[in-house]
Amino acid sequence: MRPLNIKEAASRLGISPRAIRFYEEKGLILPAKQASNGYRSYTENDIWRLQTISALREIGMSLQDITHALGEIDQGNQQRLEEYLELQQAVMYAQWIELKRMLDTTQRMIDLNRQDGPLDVSHLHELADSSRRLREARQNWHDRWNYDTQAAIHDERVQAKSNSIPASSPSSASFPEEADSMPYNESRDVGEHQDTQKAPPSSFYLYHNYDEALEQTANWISPVPGEHGLDIGTGTGNLAGKLMERHALMTGIDQSREMLRTCRTKYPGMHVKLGNFLALPFADQTFDFLVSSFAFHHLSPDQQQLALQEMQRVLTPRGRICLTDLMFADALHREAYIRQAEADGNGEQLLAIRERHFPLLDELTRWLETNGYVTKTVRHNELLHTMLAVPLR
DNA sequence: ATTCTAACA
């Protein structure tokens, strides 16, 4: 194929010629120059390189990081190459879903226009507004890109914390009735939460009952051997591992390369993929069930909505969902909890609550039930819950 | 008509 000049290359990639020159200035590419006029000349290789740069850029990687990444590819690091290819794939999925969403929005506007006659402006604004917010939400996962650094120490930390609690520790003794994970309904749940205002002292409890909660999740899913399951935010694969023991075919996605690396070595039999929770890199109706533990609270409330929609998309019509995470019963519970933490001067806990977006149990339940699910929930400790959602059918 | 470099926003 004939080498492209800069304008052709730019239009093919959907970026500006200036951007391309800028990348060159930063040392990311080095196109040949025509001796006669000094015009840059881009070969297929250059184009591929630019494509890579552009894709990585879209995910919000800094040019510095891209330099580094490209370096590894140049050295023939296949492992890395695959990661970056998946990254590009993830971007494409995000775009695909965005497109679908826009189609959806316009369709809704058309419908509303037909039904209620001329659409009043406020409604139009509302639609446009939500559409904008959704898009913003999706962009925010760029930040997660740097989450990697935490990966290496993740498992150690969890291990350390659950081990540091003896089986007969006071805190678990004060919740003896939870030991037997009995499903209970929402109203009872709210009631029970009222005495949680004597909030626990330190933050280690956030991970206490960690393993019990994962067990619960796997039990509730109880996969039929051979069923396909997706673990969103699989981290190092602890939950997916339990489901594989039960002979499910597990796929895990995470937004962190480092996490996935660890996961791959821990569970060679597991499909592991880099991906955005808000644009799952899978076709519609791919999985029989879907689990997620300790991942939801990394998303903003808006993003959680998107994630739920995505889950439905990749799930089979009869697919079930089981979520384990720290949750508040409702907004009041959250407020009370924060007040208590303030009173205790527990800064660590306050920070944890403020920086995460622990789902509200009542909202989550409402959303799922509105979307055709029957739910049941079990509480493992003050905040830790496991929720199962099965299609009404 | 296009591209290039350089400089400024």
Place this chain on the structure above:
DNA sequence: TGTTAGCA
């Protein structure tokens, strides 16, 4: 990165 200017 976008924009603009002055060249080849």
